[in-house]
Amino acid sequence: PGRFELVSEHLEQLDRMAEESITFLYGINTSARLFHMKDRNVHVRGLSNLSRSGFKLSQNFSLLRMSDLRSGKKHSSVGFRLCNSTGGNCFYKTYSSGMDAILEWYRFHYMNIMSQLPVIVDISEHEEHIEDMVYSCQYDGEPCRPSDYVHFHHPVFGSCYTFNSKGTDPFWTATKPGIPYGLSLILRAEQKDHIPLLSTVAGVKVMIHNHNQTPFLEHEGFDIRPGIATTIGIQQDEVNRLGGNYGRCTSHGDDVEVELLYNNSYTLQACLHSCFQHIMVQECGCGYYYYPLPAGAQYCDYNKQPAWGHCFYQLYNRLRNHHLNCFEQCPKPCR
Incomplete structure (x- = not known):
């Protein structure tokens, strides 16, 4: 996801908190390049920065290192503490992997920040255009048309595009098997505008799904590594349940x-x-x-x-x- 100007100050503050947490846990001074604090923000016109809304990042969810004895051996974990409204019932959300703990901790704060965006703001309207990501698009040897894709915003992966979403255009009819007759894309995987602690994967997330279906990329998508040519062959198995x-x-x-x-x-x-x-x-x-x-x-x-x-x-x-x-x-x- 991009760094929206509406919440840019809070995201920068969260990045600093993440750097401090990593330094506290592991003694590592992370580079500012990891968070790209000086990169450009995505602008949403007509709305003021939400730093004036009174929202404040909470300091009550600090990352902590914990240890316990199991079977006579010392085991360590990293996590953060969560309590109910009275404070009488608390537990630690812990992970054996410190990286997993940091990612979940960051995601938890990020959700609170993004909740400040008014529901009326259509984030997808203010993200990059497909020309910034897709350099070339062909299907069955013919160039794709502007009407062939639908743009939507994914809360983790940012700008996403669905080709042939309705399945009603005869242009997308499969006439022959083979690489030359399928969908061919040349993509630009740009990382500088994204938030690495939300998605640690560099490249492109792809999902092949039915028409008129919401793509749940976090569950069913697969990753395409940048810098190489990737060929994907698919075979569809249809299941009919009798009920x-x-x-x-x-x-x-x-x-x-x-x-x-x-x-x-x-x-x-x-x-x-x-x-x-x-x-x-x-x-x-x-x-x-x-x-x-x-x-x-x-x-x-x-x-x-x-x-x-x-x-x-x-x-x-x-x-x-x-x-x-x-x-x-x-x-x-x-x-």
């Missing part, structure tokens, strides 16, 4: 009780995300920044909801361990 006595499935999602928060066709991942967000708003009083919001809800901000992190991480662990009923409410698609 009924053979197990529950849904044809279009119309019979699913969960209100989908994505304006695309039904997928299991879209349903699980929507289900979790509804429960999150109900139990924690605010929404998880990486998922769309239900009507009337607002994203979590520890200046307004100091205990939302304590609520969120416990709730998310319940989802991962199948202790929420989202997996019961969200059947797989029949096809």
Whole structure:
């Protein structure tokens, strides 16, 4: 993601906090180049910098190194402390890898910063144009057209583009197998405008998916390394679930009780995300920044909801361990 001018001061402050934390934990002085503090920001016209909004980065979630004895051996971990609204129930979000702990700690603060952006701001309108990323685009030997892609913003990976999203244009009909007849792209993988502690991978994230489907890149995408030519061959296996006595499935999602928060066709991942967000708003009083919001809800901000992190991480662990009923409410698609 780019460094939006609306929250640029808070992002720079977070970068300094990250540098101080790394120095405290490991005695390493990180270079300012890691965070690109002097690089240009993405400008959103007509809105003042949100530094005047009263938002402040919290100092209550410092990264700490901890150790414990297990089986007679000393084990160390790194994490940060989260407490409920009264402070009477606390736990440490810990990782055996210090790098994993720093990435999660940074992501937690980042979500609070980005929650300050008004919902009315369409971030994708203010990001780079496709010409800045795609130098050349051809399909079946013919140049791509400006109408062939849809631009959207991903909270982790920033500017993203979907080709042939609707599947109704005969231009994208596959006529022959083979490399010369597929999609050929020459891409520019520019790192200087991005935030390395949100995504440590340099290059391009790719996902091949069905038409009218929300791409969940963090779950199903794969990475393309910069500086080399990469060839991707695909083969589609179609699964038809019978439903009924053979197990529950849904044809279009119309019979699913969960209100989908994505304006695309039904997928299991879209349903699980929507289900979790509804429960999150109900139990924690605010929404998880990486998922769309239900009507009337607002994203979590520890200046307004100091205990939302304590609520969120416990709730998310319940989802991962199948202790929420989202997996019961969200059947797989029949096809």
